[in-house]
Amino acid sequence: MFTRHVSRQLAAHLDGQLAPSKARQVELHLQQCPRCRAERDEISRGMAMAEHLPSVEAPAAIWSSLERAFPGNPSRQVSAPPRWRWAFAAALMVVLAGSAYWRFVRAPGLQWEVTRVDGAPSVGTKAIRGAGHIGAGEWIETDARSRATIQVGQIGSVEVAPNTRLRVVATRPDEHRLTLARGEIRATISAPPRLFFVDTASGTAVDLGCEYTLTSDETGAGLLRVLRGWVSFERQGLESLVPAGASCPTRGPGIPYFDDAPEELKRAVDAFGVTKTLDDPLNIILSESRARDTLTLFHLLSRVDGSDRARVFDRMAALTPVPAGVSREQALRLDPETLERWKDTLLLTW
Amino acid sequence: MVRLSGREISTEVIESCRSGDRDAFRALYDLYKDRVYSIAIYFFHGDAAVASDVTQQVFLKLMTTIHQFRGEAEFSTWLYRLVVNACLDAARSRKPDFSLHDRARMETLAAPGSQEEDYARAQLASSVRAAVSALPPKFRIAVLLRYFDDLSYDQMAKALNCSMGTVASRLSRGHKILAERMKAVRGTQV
Numbered sequence: 001m002f003t004r005h006v007s008r009q010l011a012a013h014l015d016g017q018l019a020p021s022k023a024r025q026v027e028l029h030l031q032q033c034p035r036c037r038a039e040r041d042e043i044s045r046g047m048a049m050a051e052h053l054p055s056v057e058a059p060a061a062i063w064s065s066l067e068r069a070f071p072g073n074p075s076r077q078v079s080a081p082p083r084w085r086w087a088f089a090a091a092l093m094v095v096l097a098g099s100a101y102w103r104f105v106r107a108p109g110l111q112w113e114v115t116r117v118d119g120a121p122s123v124g125t126k127a128i129r130g131a132g133h134i135g136a137g138e139w140i141e142t143d144a145r146s147r148a149t150i151q152v153g154q155i156g157s158v159e160v161a162p163n164t165r166l167r168v169v170a171t172r173p174d175e176h177r178l179t180l181a182r183g184e185i186r187a188t189i190s191a192p193p194r195l196f197f198v199d200t201a202s203g204t205a206v207d208l209g210c211e212y213t214l215t216s217d218e219t220g221a222g223l224l225r226v227l228r229g230w231v232s233f234e235r236q237g238l239e240s241l242v243p244a245g246a247s248c249p250t251r252g253p254g255i256p257y258f259d260d261a262p263e264e265l266k267r268a269v270d271a272f273g274v275t276k277t278l279d280d281p282l283n284i285i286l287s288e289s290r291a292r293d294t295l296t297l298f299h300l301l302s303r304v305d306g307s308d309r310a311r312v313f314d315r316m317a318a319l320t321p322v323p324a325g326v327s328r329e330q331a332l333r334l335d336p337e338t339l340e341r342w343k344d345t346l347l348l349t350w
Numbered sequence: 351m352v353r354l355s356g357r358e359i360s361t362e363v364i365e366s367c368r369s370g371d372r373d374a375f376r377a378l379y380d381l382y383k384d385r386v387y388s389i390a391i392y393f394f395h396g397d398a399a400v401a402s403d404v405t406q407q408v409f410l411k412l413m414t415t416i417h418q419f420r421g422e423a424e425f426s427t428w429l430y431r432l433v434v435n436a437c438l439d440a441a442r443s444r445k446p447d448f449s450l451h452d453r454a455r456m457e458t459l460a461a462p463g464s465q466e467e468d469y470a471r472a473q474l475a476s477s478v479r480a481a482v483s484a485l486p487p488k489f490r491i492a493v494l495l496r497y498f499d500d501l502s503y504d505q506m507a508k509a510l511n512c513s514m515g516t517v518a519s520r521l522s523r524g525h526k527i528l529a530e531r532m533k534a535v536r537g538t539q540v
Contacts, residue, residue, distance in 0.1 A: 011521035012514075015496075017503045039526065046525030049532050050497055052478040058387035059398070062406050063379060069410060070372055201474075201532075218474045236533075 005033065010040045014047065014169065016136055027174060038237060044169065044199050048179045051139075051167070052218070110171050111135040112150050119146025121160065139167045142183070152176050155196060156189035169199070184215040202250045203235030210244070221251040225259070240299055241343075243350050253303040257296045262288045269296060272303075282308055291319045295350045298343060302334055320349065364425070368417045379409055385498045386433055392494055393437045395483040404436045411436070423508065426499060430509035434491055441487055481531040489524030492517060 006026045012018050013026045030037050111133040120127045121142045123134045128148060134140055140160060142148060148160045150168075153176055160166055164183025170176065178185075179199045188211045189196045196207035202220025205212070210229025216222030224233050225247040233240040233248050233256075240254040248256040249270055257269045268284035282304065289297055297316045301309060313331055316322075323345040330338040366374030386408055391401035411432050419428060482493060495506050507514045 008515065008519040008522055011525060012503060012518035015503070015521075017514075017518070039522075042529045043522055043525045046527070046529035046532075049478050049528055050482065050493060050525065052475045053388075053392065053482060053494075053497055054475070055384050055498065056388045056391050058383040058405055059402055062383065062387070062402055062409070063376070065406055066379065066409050066413065067372070070370075070375070070413065 004029075006030070006036050007039055010036070010043050011047075014040065014044055016170075041199065041204050041234070044177075044179065044204075045201065048167070048181060048199060048201065051181065110153065112152060112168065112171055114140060115149045115151075117147040117149055117159070119143060119162070121146040121148035134168050136168050136171050139165060139181075141165045152187075152189065152196065155191035156187065158188075159186040161185065180214060180216050182217050184213060186213045187211065200250055203233055203254065206232040206234055208232055212242075214250075216250055219251070222249075224248045224250055238302070243295070246295060246350075253299075255296055255299045255303065258292055261290070261293055261296070264288045265293065265296065272300075282311070286311060286315045289315060289319065292349060294320055294346050298346055301331070301339070320346070364416065364419065367413075368419075375413060378412075382429060383409075386429075388498050389433055389491075389494045390437060392479065392482055393487075393490060394440070396479070400440060404433075404440050407436045407440075408432045424505060426501065427505045427508045430495060430499065430501065430505075431511070434495075434509055434511075437491060438487065477532060478528075481528050484531065485524050485527055489520050489527065492520040493524045493528070496521060 006013070006029050009018060009022070009026055013023060016023075018026060030040060112135070113131060114121070114123060114128055114134050115131045116128045119142065120129075121140060122128065123132055123140050124138055126132070134150060140148060140150065142160055142162050142164045144162050147162055150158045150160065152158055153171060153173065155176060158166075158178065161184035164185065165181040166183065166185060167179040167181065168177075169179055174195065175197070176195055177197045177199065181201075185198065187196065187198065187207065189207045189209065191207065191209065193208040194206055198205040198214055200214070200216040200220050200222060201218060202216070202222075205214055205224055208230040210231050211227040212229075212231050213225045213227070214222065224231060224242055226242045226244050228244050230244070231242045233242060233250065233254055235254065238254060240248050240256050242248045242256045245260070246256045246258045248254055252270075252272060255269050255272060257266050264284055265288035268281035268288070272281040272285070282300075285296060285300065294316050297312050297319075300312050301316075304312060309332055313328060317328075322328075323342060326338050326342045326345075331342065363374055363378065367378060383405065387401055387405045390404040391398060394400040394404070408429075412429065419425070482490060485493060492506065492510065495501055495509060501509065503514045503517045506517045510517060
């Protein structure tokens with residue numbers, strides 16, 4: 001049953017603040033509603049962005065002003081029993097422990113095991129020496145010399161490369177979600193499609209049963225490289241389907257290309273819609289593409305319009321036969337059924 | 351014992367503050383000052399003078415009313431209620447809410463001991479600060495409470511004097527606006 005949209009509850013859902021029954025309702029709705037899924041991804045990106053807010057130290061002058069206004073007898077303060085100091089120190093420890101506990105209890109799922117591979121990776125402020133755990137809401141960070149492996153529930157693992165900052169967002173059996181703030185990961189997942197997600201500042205990598213590497217910087221610029229299976233890279237209502245042996249720049253229009261494609265084609269795809277350094281990247285893509293590069297051309301169709309779209313269609317038609325039921329007119333109108341039919345045929349060549 | 355958001359803090363610290371112990375108050379101040387100041391400075395678009403005033407008012411109020419704190423509410427909820435009220439009161443007497451001058455100041459507000467290693471990262475951080483500061487006040491304060499202390503939605507609801515549903519809604523809309531604005535910023539940088 002298609003329930004009401006759940007926009008208002010998405011932040012609470014992502015933060016694990018909904019009651020289990022409500023969370024299940026929201027999850028069921030999300031499975032059926034692309035609009036709310038897109039909104040959930042947008043909010044998740046907003047949350048990842050807000051993590052860039054650093055704490056600002058209060059100026060010392062504030063305490064000086066407060067001290068002047070402090071009502072009290074200095075002699076009484078000197079003679080005050082010091083026991084509160086011990087209590088305060090103990091309280092600080094409890095606060096720190098409590099904070100970790102709170103992060104654990106509000107996590108919407110289980111903790112995952114983290115194993116140090118090299119150097120001194122950290123989860124929150126705690127260095128991982130051998131093995132440790134990470135839960136929803138927690139960050140793992142590696143420096144230039146450290147690496148770690150996260151066991152992703154029962155479905156696979158993620159290797160965390162040096163200089164990486166990664167947040168675990170959800171650890172539920174029906175949603176395993178990370179946010180890659182910067183750096184590189186290698187995910188090896190064996191699970192039904194759409195159970196493992198990695199958000200970046202520019203989009204979300206959705207596992208369709210695969211092994212892949214993903215790099216991203218804080219601006220969302222990076223590369224998804226699929227080693228096995230398929231990954232969907234999704235953002236702003238656009239989906240890029242990336243098969244094994246292909247890569248997809250995460251910034252710009254998200255056009256995948258095969259790793260063995262001509263270098264000129266790959267450079268043109270990287271430049272397409274991102275920089276103006278090449279005179280006409282589309283010309284290069286069209287002239288350099290092989291039959292197999294219909295992967296790139298098919299994704300270009302919906303990213304260009306007008307005469308450019310017609311040029312892309314004509315090049316695809318020249319490289320591979322257009323299947324029955326796919327007309328030029330329907331394809332140029334981006335008719336969903338037509339594109340789906342064409343894609344089903346092209347999949348055999350990708 | 352006074353419950354503090356699932357954490358415990360000895361009533362002795364509170365009692366010592368109540369009895370006018372300057373050192374106890376200093377310890378409480380040291381624990382919360384940066385969080386209170388950070389919320390204020392991002393709420394007021396990087397205006398350090400207003401943020402200092404608000405922080406001072408919050409702790410003055412804490413100092414003069416801590417004898418009224420009986421532990422029925424959690425201490426952090428009580429403190430952040432003071433922060434929210436001080437911010438909203440100061441905002442009401444300070445219009446317009448966000449000027450071009452504020453935007454420029456927010457974008458140049460340096461992170462203390464900045465870890466930003468390159469230009470792109472610094473640009474992103476300043477853009478996020480500017481985007482958060484440009485959120486409507488009710489969304490902005492909710493987003494800031496979420497980031498500068500580990501409050502549950504229930505605690506935020508009490509600090510903001512609204513329902514948990516409203517907190518969830520404001521955080522959803524606030525983060526969505528934030529993502530959209532950052533998308534626009536990134537778009538213009540392409």
